[in-house]
Amino acid sequence: MPLPYYYKDGLGGCSPAQWDYAFYEDELGKDNPSLLDFRNIDLKEISPDLIFINDPCDEYNLSFMIDPAFFSKKLKSCTKQLIYIPWFVTSEIDLEDKEDGKAIVNAENYVVMPAPVHSDYVILQSEGIAKLYQSLLEKESGAEHANYWKEKLLPFGSPLFDKDKDKENYASKAIWEKLKAYQ
Numbered sequence: 001m002p003l004p005y006y007y008k009d010g011l012g013g014c015s016p017a018q019w020d021y022a023f024y025e026d027e028l029g030k031d032n033p034s035l036l037d038f039r040n041i042d043l044k045e046i047s048p049d050l051i052f053i054n055d056p057c058d059e060y061n062l063s064f065m066i067d068p069a070f071f072s073k074k075l076k077s078c079t080k081q082l083i084y085i086p087w088f089v090t091s092e093i094d095l096e097d098k099e100d101g102k103a104i105v106n107a108e109n110y111v112v113m114p115a116p117v118h119s120d121y122v123i124l125q126s127e128g129i130a131k132l133y134q135s136l137l138e139k140e141s142g143a144e145h146a147n148y149w150k151e152k153l154l155p156f157g158s159p160l161f162d163k164d165k166d167k168e169n170y171a172s173k174a175i176w177e178k179l180k181a182y183q
Contacts (some may be wrong), residue, residue, distance in 0.1 A: 043078035054087035084119040
């Protein structure tokens with residue numbers, strides 16, 4: 001479901017709403033049943049079993065923001081399970097490697113954000129990235145929450161691996177199978 005979004009200026013002001021629905025109509029076809037118009041959907045009313053999101057920041061991204069009606073905290077109240085899958089993959093980051101120090105500090109900008117906190121599960125590309133998320137989220141929330149994060153952070157892969165034959169065990173189909181088994 002394409003959502004409205006805004007670009008932000010350096011002072012936090014927002015551009016007029018952008019919406020790429022026409023692009024998706026051209027790409028998928030106007031009558032495609034999987035193309036939903038947010039203006040005709042009441043998520044609280046239909047209460048989907050799952051909602052997948054890919055924006056970690058909600059209002060905290062300095063340059064981009066989805067419509068506030070679709071922030072993770074609000075979506076959480078509309079579904080049985082909210083699942084966050086990052087829209088990107090990153091190079092593997094080793095917490096023990098001093099060379100990865102800058103990458104670890106930078107990761108705070110997308111890890112310690114609302115979507116990982118509000119989601120029931122976070123699907124991550126690898127065990128190493130799950131350890132990175134756990135370390136940063138534990139640092140923010142306290143070591144007493146270690147088990148909470150460990151259960152929530154699932155190193156199942158990324159849909160962005162779909163076209164990489166070497167990573168098909170971590171692509172969409174494999175993620176879906178792991179999620180079904182996990183439930």
